[in-house]
Amino acid sequence: MWVSSQPNTEAKSIVKIDVLIYNSRNHMSVISAKKITRVYGKKESAFKALDNINLDIKQGESIAIIGKSGSGKSTLMHLLALLDTPTSGSLFINDQDSGKLSKKELDNLRNQSFGFVFQQFFLNSNNSVLENVILPLKIAGMDRKDRTKRGLEALRSVDLADKAKNKASDLSGGQKQRVCIARALINNPSIIFADEPTGNLDSQTGNKIENLLFKLNKEQGITLIIVTHDDELAKRCSRQINLKDGKVINRGKK
Amino acid sequence: MKLIDILQTANSNMFRSRLRTFLTIIAIFIGAFTLTLTNGIGAGVASYIDEQLGNIGAKDMLIIQPKNSNPFGESTSTPQKYEEGQSVTNTGGISMTLLNQNDLDKIRSTPGIVSADFDISVAPNYISGPNSDKFKFTASSYYDGVNISLKAGSIPNNHTDEKQILLTSDFPTVLGFESPEKAIGQNVSVGIKTPTGEQKVVYAKVVGVQEKTLMSMGGLQLNSPLISELHTLQTEGLPADATNKQPIITARFDQSLNDKQLEQLKKTLNEKGYNAITIEDQIGIIKQVIDAVIAVLNFFAGIALLAASFGIVNTLLMAVQERTKEIGLMKAMGMSSRKVFLLFSTEAMLLGFWGSLIGSLAGVTVGLVANKVATDTFLKDLVGFELTSFPLLSIFVIMFIIMMIAFLAGTLPARRASKKDPIEALRYE
Structure with a gap:
């Protein structure tokens, strides 16, 4: 079991996270939310974006968070991805209470175990495709040689190895999103968070991206947490979490 | 990262x-x-x-003038009281109080002062070399311990009977020497007039030629035997009381004095009625x-x-x-x-x-x-x-x-x- 009061050098926390992943694979619960509530604003103007959510996500699941805009689905994803902290309740990542982690441990956890795919891609158009893909490894402080090698591997897995040296702005929408997936993959994450991954793409290209994500889910056992409006995409997931006014209204299984 | x-x-x-x-x-x-x-x-x-x-002067040298006097002459902004026995010289509208033997004794007896002498000023008429052309020049005393950038020869020696002169780099050729090097060891003649108007000639040996620098604009440097000889001629026949007066006394202080002690020495001299500055102060x-x-x-x-x-x-x-x-x-x-x-x-x-x-x-x-x-x-x-x-x-x-x-x-x-x-x-x- 991981004790958070251990010295938190970077090297050690990587080891810790490996232990976490190992533990989690035993327990099979990768994220567990206990009565999480998120309130924006104070007193009279207070607004409950999420109300008393309980959730348990197992390793290898694919989860769709659905709901109308303003239902709190983005807020939920941000909380699960440790980009935000709940007003009350607690969130366990690999059986570890996230509220007890230091800022640095949270940063490391996101860097080592999470991958992010966004609707708007967020690629740096001045940089090469490869430079964009290896950003998480650069943040992690990996050597140039190693990160280039892993970057090319990740691009190969999304069939874009030949575009490595191109500028990110030269790519089509679908290619851009594949670069984003390669970027999300590069750190061998246990979870990929995807916020409307097909929202900016035509249905055919969107389909290809979906196939890619589910392939990773099946072949590598990466847990998928997808926020989407798209019912088709939601149905392909193993579980849907339907939110309305900050509450879970059904918990359908496929 | x-x-x-x-x-x-x-x-x-x-x-x-x-x-x-x-x-x-x-x-x-x-x-x-x-x-x-x-x-x-x-x-x-x-x-x-x-x-x-x-280049200009040794670091242990003090230039001493009567109080209320500065290198540019007496201040005329406020009338100064005349003290009995004081002598004053007036050159081109700048008047300076003169120092006499009594002042010299007082300065010599001040603790910290190693030696003190009048800064004798001589005004020779001309210098002349092998080609017999006569040139005007300014003469100044050579002080021991002065660093000089030499072009040829060596620095003058004050502790000899030989009369020596140090030329600046533009003199050897006009005087008729082939090169600065050729001038070394040769004699030049220095002309000076006695108070009665009689033209006298003194021979001096060229010991060195110095580079022209900002500070060497003072003129040619003469060793003390040459200066005394010229001074003797210049004041020939004058009563001793008239010759033993100079506007400036140069003194050497004990080199082991630290900055604080030097300040104290200047203060002591100041209390005795003298204004003493080092070369560094002047350059400062x-x-x-x-x-x-x-x-x-x-x-x-x-x-x-x-x-x-x-x-x-x-x-x-x-x-x-x-x-x-x-x-x-x-x-x-x-x-x-x-x-x-x-x-x-x-x-x-x-x-x-x-x-x-x-x-x-x-x-x-x-x-x-x-x-x-x-x-x-x-x-x-x-x-x-x-x-x-x-x-x-x-x-x-x-x-x-x-x-x-x-x-x-x-x-x-x-x-x-x-x-x-x-x-x-x-x-x-």
């Missing part, structure tokens, strides 16, 4: 908006350029003055003027840098705004706030680095060209004079200071970047 990656990322970020970066760097460039140039001139002049300090006045000019120029450079630092703040605030989403993404991917801060403050320092590097290089180039022009033209006669001097260390110091200013300017935008909430930043339109 590793430091090298931060450096590279910041450097490439800096060139994303080339025109904006260029304009920001120009402001820093102006500051760096001015600082480099003014400090270069300051260092050049200071090193020359330091060198000349040895010139130095102070130059230092003041440099200080003013540095002040302007400082203002340029202050303006430049606002340019840096402005540029980086825009960059932070433009890269909001990128910052959000990097933070979502686990980049710490500290590293985000470092990334932007590094960019600020790089702006300072490039601006100061280019500015210093331009400053050095302009300085060296100006120096070449100056030493080839109006400073030609002053051998060894460098208008500008650029020690590498001082350039590094200037660059370091500018980078620190840039860093400080960068802290505001960098702090703003580091405080960005990744969720808000990713949502930013």
Whole structure:
């Protein structure tokens, strides 16, 4: 079991996270939310974006968070991805209470175990495709040689190895999103968070991206947490979490 | 993120908006350029003055004049009371009180003074060499311990019976010597008139030829046997009371005195009614003027840098705004706030680095060209004079200071970047 009061050098926390992943694979619960509530604003103007959510996500699941805009689905994803902290309740990542982690441990956890795919891609158009893909490894402080090698591997897995040296702005929408997936993959994450991954793409290209994500889910056992409006995409997931006014209204299984 | 990656990322970020970066760097460039140039001139002049300090006189020498007297004569702003027995000389409207044997004894008996003598001034009419042409010249005493940049020969010796003279570099040829070297050991004749108007000639041996310097404008230097001989002729037949008076006494003080004790000695002499200054004090006045000019120029450079630092703040605030989403993404991917801060403050320092590097290089180039022009033209006669001097260390110091200013300017935008909430930043339109 991981004790958070251990010295938190970077090297050690990587080891810790490996232990976490190992533990989690035993327990099979990768994220567990206990009565999480998120309130924006104070007193009279207070607004409950999420109300008393309980959730348990197992390793290898694919989860769709659905709901109308303003239902709190983005807020939920941000909380699960440790980009935000709940007003009350607690969130366990690999059986570890996230509220007890230091800022640095949270940063490391996101860097080592999470991958992010966004609707708007967020690629740096001045940089090469490869430079964009290896950003998480650069943040992690990996050597140039190693990160280039892993970057090319990740691009190969999304069939874009030949575009490595191109500028990110030269790519089509679908290619851009594949670069984003390669970027999300590069750190061998246990979870990929995807916020409307097909929202900016035509249905055919969107389909290809979906196939890619589910392939990773099946072949590598990466847990998928997808926020989407798209019912088709939601149905392909193993579980849907339907939110309305900050509450879970059904918990359908496929 | 590793430091090298931060450096590279910041450097490439800096060139994303080339025109904006260029304009920001120009402001820093102006500051760096001015600082480099003014400090270069300051260092050049200071090193020359330091060198000349040895040329003009020994470090243990005190120039003593009656109190209320200064090198430019008696102050006439307030009427001074005449004291019984005082002698006064008047040259061209500048009156100076004279010192006599009594004063000399008083100074000699002051503790800390090793020796003291009248600074005898002689006024020979001419000097003449092998070609018998007669030239006017100014004679001054050679003082022991003086550093002289010699072109040929050696320095005069005061402790001999031989009458010696030190020429400046332009004299040997006009006097008819083939070269400065050929003049060494040869005799020249010095003409002087007695009080009765009789023309007398004294022969002196040329022992050396000195380079012309700022401080050697005083004239040809004569050793003490030659000076005394000329003085004897100049005052021939005058009563002793009339000859034993001079406006200046030069004294040597104990070299083991420290600065505090030297100040005390000057104070003691002051209480006795004399104004004593060292050669350093005299040069110090010139130095102070130059230092003041440099200080003013540095002040302007400082203002340029202050303006430049606002340019840096402005540029980086825009960059932070433009890269909001990128910052959000990097933070979502686990980049710490500290590293985000470092990334932007590094960019600020790089702006300072490039601006100061280019500015210093331009400053050095302009300085060296100006120096070449100056030493080839109006400073030609002053051998060894460098208008500008650029020690590498001082350039590094200037660059370091500018980078620190840039860093400080960068802290505001960098702090703003580091405080960005990744969720808000990713949502930013």
